[in-house]
Amino acid sequence: MDDATPTEPDDIRRPRHKMHGKRGTWFELINKKGIERNWIWQLRGDNVIRGDRRSGIKAKDFVAEAVISNEKTSPLFEVPRVVVETMRFDVKALRGQDVPIFWYLFAQARFQGIGAEEHVVSIQALKDYLGTPRRDRILKSLDKLMATEMSLHVNMPGIHGRKSMPMILSVEVDGDTVRYSLPAVLRKAVLWSRDYTWVDINAIARFHSKFTAAVYIKTCYEAGLHRSRRSNIVDTLDRFRARLGLPEGTQASVLADTIDRVREDLLAIDGPRRRFNITFVLEEGYVVIECSSSAKKLKEIKPRPMTVKSIRQVARMNGGPLAVPPSRWPSLVRLRQAATLLGTSVFTLADAWKLDVFGAAAYPETTFIGMLGDEFIKLIDEEGADEVLETWLDKREFPELGGRRVVEGVGVEKSRKRKMVTIVTVTPASREPDVFVEDLRLGDEVGLLEYGIAQPPAVLISADIDDMDIPF
Numbered sequence: 454m455d456d457a458t459p460t461e462p463d464d465i466r467r468p469r470h471k472m473h474g475k476r477g478t479w480f481e482l483i484n485k486k487g488i489e490r491n492w493i494w495q496l497r498g499d500n501v502i503r504g505d506r507r508s509g510i511k512a513k514d515f516v517a518e519a520v521i522s523n524e525k526t527s528p529l530f531e532v533p534r535v536v537v538e539t540m541r542f543d544v545k546a547l548r549g550q551d552v553p554i555f556w557y558l559f560a561q562a563r564f565q566g567i568g569a570e571e572h573v574v575s576i577q578a579l580k581d582y583l584g585t586p587r588r589d590r591i592l593k594s595l596d597k598l599m600a601t602e603m604s605l606h607v608n609m610p611g612i613h614g615r616k617s618m619p620m621i622l623s624v625e626v627d628g629d630t631v632r633y634s635l636p637a638v639l640r641k642a643v644l645w646s647r648d649y650t651w652v653d654i655n656a657i658a659r660f661h662s663k664f665t666a667a668v669y670i671k672t673c674y675e676a677g678l679h680r681s682r683r684s685n686i687v688d689t690l691d692r693f694r695a696r697l698g699l700p701e702g703t704q705a706s707v708l709a710d711t712i713d714r715v716r717e718d719l720l721a722i723d724g725p726r727r728r729f730n731i732t733f734v735l736e737e738g739y740v741v742i743e744c745s746s747s748a749k750k751l752k753e754i755k756p757r758p759m760t761v762k763s764i765r766q767v768a769r770m771n772g773g774p775l776a777v778p779p780s781r782w783p784s785l786v787r788l789r790q791a792a793t794l795l796g797t798s799v800f801t802l803a804d805a806w807k808l809d810v811f812g813a814a815a816y817p818e819t820t821f822i823g824m825l826g827d828e829f830i831k832l833i834d835e836e837g838a839d840e841v842l843e844t845w846l847d848k849r850e851f852p853e854l855g856g857r858r859v860v861e862g863v864g865v866e867k868s869r870k871r872k873m874v875t876i877v878t879v880t881p882a883s884r885e886p887d888v889f890v891e892d893l894r895l896g897d898e899v900g901l902l903e904y905g906i907a908q909p910p911a912v913l914i915s916a917d918i919d920d921m922d923i924p925f
Contacts, residue, residue, distance in 0.1 A: 504567075507776075532651075553582070555620055561578075599621045659726075667696065667717055668742070748844050756790045763800075781834070794846065810833065
């Protein structure tokens, strides 16, 4: 095999191969028999499951469920890892409701098919999502998002490095209909992505601070990983300030109050939106955020009942040319519990697991549930099939159950059949007065201080102030 990266000491000083950095990562492995196997992890190929082959939405009826009054279900939307890790925008230029509106538009684009150049949403849907009756506030937010720049660091064919773009490319309002476009780089990054996280859309609408969403999405990504691959967020105050998007020179009191607000938002997540626990600790100049697993707890689910004949058939499934080692086969109880969780048969689930494990062992360079095949097999061998089954269920999509919609290319969109779902809603009390009381406390410090430049003169706050002017 042609070596893209020198490995021998005598070759290190030689000129690099002309394809260096373009082929992927170089692997050298030695198996138990002492046989060496080398290959290059290709960054392209039809065998990679990318964003254009994933639905991006987990909900029975996304439009009906993505409302702030929904206390029964929690619809999820997919955010690629490249967006989680590299998206940067000027948060202090936005207002309190601008951030949730952006993520709602992103989720709607994912739902409608993000490969399309234009998407449609209604003003009423935005009102229901935010829990506000005010049309003018939504229109101001759309204008603000078009005027705010963001950047992504991408590595795709024809697009490399950090690219700047507006958060929303264009917006056209016609009565109750809003037609908008997302930047082409963002859309292509989603379609090209190979790893991702699931985010509760209704949780973002409830945050009082505009700085919370970025931290929350990062915790969602870590919670979706297996515990052996999960990392806590451990930042110094200066690094956490940069994570929040606050500029250098931010006053210590403003930073401390902002951290308190983010902490209160994260710990206040409840109901069906609380898929995992969050521990937020601030001590000795460090911010430590730890999250548990967002995978479903199979041990708490009642196993699907099976007859003796069916049990024997499942036991015989792991045979033939596609058989996997017994150590990589989950127990029958876990398979039954997983089948109950997904509402499918044990045979369908066991067959999908068998094919994935066999495929990961046969094709280690192929991506499975966001990791390479050899990493997937190594995780099963280290942690056991029963435990990895939970992570597999959370990250994998099941096309045979209607869980995946294929988008054939950029601009190609397929119609989606919507399932009607009855949602018990609770009429939300107006939360604007509470936000007023909390935000006015920081109105002078954050809104007018420009984050620590000079103390502004006293400002008379009238009773009809618009909370669009309040930074949180």
